Amino acid sequence: MVYLLMSYTHIEMSRKKVSDEIQAEVIFKSNRECVVCDTHKRGDHIHHIDGDNSNNEFENLAFLCFDCHSEATMQRSLKKKLTPKAIIKFRDHKYQVIATERKNSLKTFNSPINGLSTEDLLRISTNAIIIIEIEKLKEEYFSADWAGRSNIISKLQKFSDHTDFRVAVDVYKFLTHAADLTRGGMTSDIAGSIFSLVIDFFPYSENKEDSDKTIELAKQCSNIAFSLVYDAIIYLKNYEIVMFGLSILKFIYLRGKRQKIQQLVDRVNETYREIEQTLLRPEMDDLGDALQLINEFRTHIDETNLSFPPISDNLMKLLYSSR
Numbered sequence: 141m142v143y144l145l146m147s148y149t150h151i152e153m154s155r156k157k158v159s160d161e162i163q164a165e166v167i168f169k170s171n172r173e174c175v176v177c178d179t180h181k182r183g184d185h186i187h188h189i190d191g192d193n194s195n196n197e198f199e200n201l202a203f204l205c206f207d208c209h210s211e212a213t214m215q216r217s218l219k220k221k222l223t224p225k226a227i228i229k230f231r232d233h234k235y236q237v238i239a240t241e242r243k244n245s246l247k248t249f250n251s252p253i254n255g256l257s258t259e260d261l262l263r264i265s266t267n268a269i270i271i272i273e274i275e276k277l278k279e280e281y282f283s284a285d286w287a288g289r290s291n292i293i294s295k296l297q298k299f300s301d302h303t304d305f306r307v308a309v310d311v312y313k314f315l316t317h318a319a320d321l322t323r324g325g326m327t328s329d330i331a332g333s334i335f336s337l338v339i340d341f342f343p344y345s346e347n348k349e350d351s352d353k354t355i356e357l358a359k360q361c362s363n364i365a366f367s368l369v370y371d372a373i374i375y376l377k378n379y380e381i382v383m384f385g386l387s388i389l390k391f392i393y394l395r396g397k398r399q400k401i402q403q404l405v406d407r408v409n410e411t412y413r414e415i416e417q418t419l420l421r422p423e424m425d426d427l428g429d430a431l432q433l434i435n436e437f438r439t440h441i442d443e444t445n446l447s448f449p450p451i452s453d454n455l456m457k458l459l460y461s462s463r
């Protein structure tokens with residue numbers, strides 16, 4: 141009897157929650173943007189299109205911003221524009237646009253292969269093997285629970301000696317997926333690993349021709365930072381994770397200054413703007429500490445080291461309590 145009861149509860153629980161893998165896929169395919177708004181606005185809610193919260197099929201889900209989600213779930217609105225049919229149409233279009241954008245951005249990393257030296261060939265083969273290993277680790281990561289994930293993600297570290305632009309693309313794709321799931325229960329340990337991995341895999345090139353690639357990678361890193369910061373504030377109240385996310389932004393900013401690539405600096409400023417904009421949530425009255433922390437980081441962004449900025453006693457207390 142006890143057994144029956146337990147297994148019943150288990151089924152009920154697993155029915156309610158969208159699986160981590162599906163959540164990550166929904167958010168990734170939308171590029172963490174609202175699929176309805178046409179303005180690259182960041183999304184927040186995984187919406188159940190048919191209104192049935194236990195129907196967690198990928199096809200029944202769409203990532204929406206706060207406003208669109210309210211609109212879609214409004215019960216009695218005469219001018220309700222966001223019908224399930226409309227959302228599906230918006231979503232499928234969005235997935236297509238994002239997929240095309242990604243395919244095009246990958247072209248940035250394509251270099252022609254004529255006149256290969258043995259050394260080149262060896263490097264390319266090594267890359268291929270590493271990319272396969274990364275893919276394996278990614279699968280392993282998503283099928284583990286949060287306790288097991290910390291160990292798995294840190295295994296990426298061993299490839300960092302071989303990093304180049306192409307390897308970095310795949311590492312950051314993994315990290316993007318991982319960060320997209322922050323709301324599901326990210327730990328400070330994993331966030332710390334994500335921060336180190338972002339830094340260790342970011343290639344350094346003096347070559348002017350590589351700046352497009354650098355900009356593209358910085359874009360991915362800012363997305364990772366955004367996911368960590370936003371989810372950790374709204375869903376986890378874990379300020380240590382917020383600090384790791386903000387430190388990623390600082391890293392990109394300093395790299396932009398050092399390499400004189402203004403687009404990196406602009407990207408970080410844009411991400412700060414997005415964070416501040418998405419945190420304008422009148423229904424949440426406990427965002428003051430988070431906004432203060434963000435402000436501290438932004439104020440000290442020009443200091444050329446990656447240690448955390450000085451923070452108030454109150455924030456320090458919060459930081460320890462969120463551990």
Ligand SMILES: [Zn+2]
Nearest residue numbers: 174177205208
């Ligand atoms: Zn929207």
